[in-house]
Amino acid sequence: MKTTKTLKASRSSSFKSFWYRFKKNKLAVVGLIILLLLVLIAIFADFVAPYSYDVQDISNAFATNTREHILGTDNFGRDIFSRIVYGARISLTVGIISVGIATILGGFLGAIAGYYGGRIDNFIMRITDILLSIPQLLLAIAIAAALGTGVRNLMIAVGLSSIPTYARIMRSSVISAREQEYVEAAKLSGASDFRIIFRHVLPNCIAPIIVQMTLGIASAILNAASLSFIGLGVEIPAPEWGAMLSEGRQYIRYAPFLTLYPGIVISITIFALNIVGDGLRDALDPKQKR
Secondary structure, three states: OOOHHHHHHHHHHHHHHHHHHHHHOHHHHHHHHHHHHHHHHHHHHHHHHOOOOOOOOHHHHHOOOOOOOOOEOOOOOOEEHHHHHHHHHHHHHHHHHHHHHHHHHHHHHHHHHHOOEEEHHHHHHHHHHHHHHHOOHHHHHHHHHHHHOOHHHHHHHHHHHHHHHHHHHHHHHHHHHHOOOHHHHHHHHHHHHHHHHHHHHHHOOHHHHHHHHHHHHHHHHHHHHHHHHOOOOOOHHHHHHHHHHHHHHOOOOOOHOOOOOOOHHHHHHHHHHHHHHHHHHHHHHHOOOO
């Protein structure tokens, strides 16, 4: 009983210490607030958006900022603000799920390579090196072209193209952790490799992965927008931010707001994720713990 209470108190103290270090970075806190606001907008898009994302009014196409359409309308008379709001749901979902795919698969491969070493490590890392030699966006384009368009295929393409990065980070962390005394103690107690990896090693390697996930979501959203921009992402009329940029580029001379507003939202989201990632990196850095 005392052990359970002590463990809970220790976790509570660790979280308070982490939050204290994180909130000292004012810019990271601002980024976190922006992200929370975007997540709430995505969740409650049906209530935030004044119109549905696919409601058309051709007679009111290319309307500039009005009381009814605060950000104007596109070439089909669809409300741009509503499409951006619904686009937050798609873009954030793609970013989070694709990073989840990369973290699970890449983390597993990296953990196996780092823990066992030898031929297994050499085999996995050589494949990883081959994939890392290909630019991530180019790899995502190749996978998306093979799978086809659609939100699901977009998440798979972006997620699979990110696996090598997470495998490398996890391998480095596991190599450091496997030499610790608690791992040796677990081996001497007769614990299986599976239990040692998932119960003792991975929990102590989670900090760099958390930071990479935050930064990875930013890259995933940007890559997803890029794929949608060239026609390999979501299918029209889905209001994904990159697809909105692609639709609006042909009217950029006389209706620049069609690309301006989605571009601003993408930039703000990427900026918020990057500064939150920097804040997490500093807060989780053992050198910062005093």
